[in-house]
Structures are given as structure tokens and as C-alpha cells.
Amino acid sequence: MKRFxxxxxxxxxxSFIQANHFKEPTPIQxxxxxxxxxxxxxIGLSATGSGKTHAYLIPVMERIDPQRDECQAVITAPTRExxxxxxxxxxxxxxxxPGIRVRLVIGGKERTHDLEQIEKEQPHVVIGTPGRIRDLxxxxxxxxxxxxxxxxxxxxxxxxxxxxxxxxxxFAGRLSEDLQMMxxxxxxxxxxKPFLRKYMSHxxxxxxxxxxxxxxxxxxxxxxxxHHSYAETILSILPGFNxxxxxxxANTRAEASSIAEELRQNGxxxxxxxxxxxxxxxxxxxxxxxxxxxxxxxxxxxxxRGIDIGEVTHIISCGFPEDLEYxxxxxxxxGRAGSTGICYALYKESDDLAIRSxxxxxxxxEHRRYRNGSWQDLRPYGQKFRRKEDETExxxxxxxxxxxxxxxxxxxxxxxxxxxxxxxxxRQEMIRSKIKEEKKAMYRERARKEREEG
Numbered sequence: 001m002k003r004f005x006x007x008x009x010x011x012x013x014x015s016f017i018q019a020n021h022f023k024e025p026t027p028i029q030x031x032x033x034x035x036x037x038x039x040x041x042x043i044g045l046s047a048t049g050s051g052k053t054h055a056y057l058i059p060v061m062e063r064i065d066p067q068r069d070e071c072q073a074v075i076t077a078p079t080r081e082x083x084x085x086x087x088x089x090x091x092x093x094x095x096x097x098p099g100i101r102v103r104l105v106i107g108g109k110e111r112t113h114d115l116e117q118i119e120k121e122q123p124h125v126v127i128g129t130p131g132r133i134r135d136l137x138x139x140x141x142x143x144x145x146x147x148x149x150x151x152x153x154x155x156x157x158x159x160x161x162x163x164x165x166x167x168x169x170x171f172a173g174r175l176s177e178d179l180q181m182m183x184x185x186x187x188x189x190x191x192x193k194p195f196l197r198k199y200m201s202h203x204x205x206x207x208x209x210x211x212x213x214x215x216x217x218x219x220x221x222x223x224x225x226x227h228h229s230y231a232e233t234i235l236s237i238l239p240g241f242n243x244x245x246x247x248x249x250a251n252t253r254a255e256a257s258s259i260a261e262e263l264r265q266n267g268x269x270x271x272x273x274x275x276x277x278x279x280x281x282x283x284x285x286x287x288x289x290x291x292x293x294x295x296x297x298x299x300x301x302x303x304x305r306g307i308d309i310g311e312v313t314h315i316i317s318c319g320f321p322e323d324l325e326y327x328x329x330x331x332x333x334x335g336r337a338g339s340t341g342i343c344y345a346l347y348k349e350s351d352d353l354a355i356r357s358x359x360x361x362x363x364x365x366e367h368r369r370y371r372n373g374s375w376q377d378l379r380p381y382g383q384k385f386r387r388k389e390d391e392t393e394x395x396x397x398x399x400x401x402x403x404x405x406x407x408x409x410x411x412x413x414x415x416x417x418x419x420x421x422x423x424x425x426x427r428q429e430m431i432r433s434k435i436k437e438e439k440k441a442m443y444r445e446r447a448r449k450e451r452e453e454g
Contacts, residue, residue: 066099
């Protein structure tokens, strides 16, 4: 294992490292830093929590020349929250070397303030969302990044998914001819590769974190929703575990907001973080999460990516995302640093294909429900139920295969009529059973509404 001292970094860079109380580099830092310092193009594939942010911040600081009064490095992030988090980490550069100027530019802030501050003094390092950087550079002409020779695209897969690569493409071609580009991502979608080839020259690829993806210390538990909503299912299982921090993933912003609201109405204190929050609500949510004010945090994949949320002991996945890689990332937010974790995957009938696909990829699911104050093991998912042979079918089978010699006239008509009576009786029984189930569901829904109202 290498030490930071082995990289022969500047004193100010070492001060930046020591201020963060780093003892030794993480695997991604050990691989990336030497090549990045030499100006090589880098593709870093690494899960959240592996130390990748400092894998590029340390080389950026090493290469910044405070004597050059111009922007030298551009770092993009797909969300405001992640940009703020990167900025908070990067501010230590200015503390280690007061000559280095670092600036955050994101939407949701007063644009005029950004314009005034940048007109006064160009930052050496600018960190922000692609749209705001493009706006300040190309539309306003205030942010001068055309001399920048380092471009870092963090969370590149998420940047692609939400359509922000076009913004980066608009300004990346106008940066220095000797541009060093570093892209960090949890996954490498095929659609991302043409963009990287356009701006990178013989990039070095470092892939870390496969152990995190299929961490054996994470228990995956399938929990059926039956006919309940995700929030109702969550409320039903909460008495069954005692988390330090439980991160609840929803597939859409609207779903996250709805789940959080229903949990609050039932007395569960939660933080929520997703794209439908206002800037003020987002800041409050980030402060709440950082202070670990609530045990439960409801989030979308995009909003949660890269956010440091304490020691997550439990995950609840409300259904499965379209891209199953994101389920791996959801589960990977727990069970870190040698600790165990558990991911409850709430599922409906429509999730069958996703579950089977994940099982083929090596995930072993336990199948449980929480009822009457305890967890109950269910039949392994996908194992067919061997029901007793239907009495009606047995009777019909006997009629069809019985002896046919010496039959009385009209036998076939009588047999058909008898079969029709048996089938009609079976249909009536099924209808009665269905009505009974619907009544139960109606009573449950009425009881739930009464709890909400009073």
C-alpha cells in the first residue's frame, strides 16, 4: 500500500491532504493520482464512498499555479447538491494555499451575484452544474474558462442520463488545446463512450469497487407489497427493524414526495431530497441530513448520488429502477467499511423481470413479510406453489376418461351438462372468494383513511 508521501507532491498539496486527516490513499486514489498529476486523461469507474472526489481534487490542486490569474480547472456535477458537496471539499485548497481561488456556480442562486463576483476576480477552480457554467461562459461571457486545461466530469453516467452532456459539449471544445479530461462514473453506458472519445486522448481507465457491487455483507430481502402502496408497506415493516440511518429510494420525484408525506402523516420524521424541492428546501434538507436529524431519508437516485449520508445501516428500495445498475448502487450505500447492511426491496407483480434479472447477476434474495410482530419467511421467490389437485378438475377428468362401452342414449349430452354444472359451481366459488377479498381490501382502506383523519 502506497502512502501520499510516495507521490512527491507539493507542500501545499500535502497540507491539503493532512487537513482532511487522510492517512493513506484509497484504492481509487492510489491508482488515479500519479497519472492525473502527469496530465493523463483518466476514466475512473468507482462507487460512491470510494474516495474518488479527492482522487481528482488532489491532482487538480497539485497542477494549479496560483500565479496564473485565470481559470485553470473546471469541475462539473449533475446536481446542485453534489456540486455543493464537492465545493465544500475543495475549499480546503484555499486554506492550504491562500493564493488559490475556488468558486461554486450553480442554479438556484442569485445569478447577478455570480456575475459581480466573477467580474471582480476569475477563479482558478470553478465547480458547478453544466448549465450554469455554460451560461456564465457562453451566454454572459463573464466566466473565462477558455484557458482552462483541466476538465473533470463527475458522475458522468448521471450527467448523461439527465441530458447535461450537451451543456458540457457546448463549452468543452472551447477550452485549452492541451486539455486534460477526467471523467468519474459508477457505470460506463455505451452512449457515454462517444463523448469521452471526442475529448480524450488514450485515456487510462481505472476500475475500483466491484466488491462493493456484490458485497456479501449486504442482505437483500424481497418484501411483497401485495395490494398496498409503498408507504403503507414501509409503515408495516418499520416495527421489524431498528436502523441507525435508513435510506429510502423512490424511482421518481413525485413518488419520493408522496412517500415522505405519507410517512410524516403517520408520525414518522423523515428528511427528503429530490429534484422537486425548492432551493431553500434543498439547503434545509442537506443541513438536516448532514446533522443526522432524522433516522429516515427519502431520496431519488439522482439526488442521493454522491451525497454523504452518515452510517447507513438499512436501505429500502421502493420497487426497482429501469436501469438495474442503480439498484446495485442503492444497496451499496450500506454495508460499508466492513460493517453489515440490509436492503429491503419492496416489490409488486410488475417487478418480476427485474428480480429475475438481478438473481441471474448473482444477487441472492431472501423472501419475507412482517406480520403479527415478527418476520416470516416466505417460499423462495419464483418457486411455484404446488396446489392440491382441483376437485372439480378431478371429477371432470373421471367423466372424460371413464368406460364408454354400453352407454345409454344421450350420454354425451348428459356428460356435457354435468361438466357445465361443475364448472359453473367452480366459477361461483371463485366469484365469492373474489368478493370476499375485495371486501377485506375495502375495510383495510377505510381503516387507513380513518387513521389519517383522526
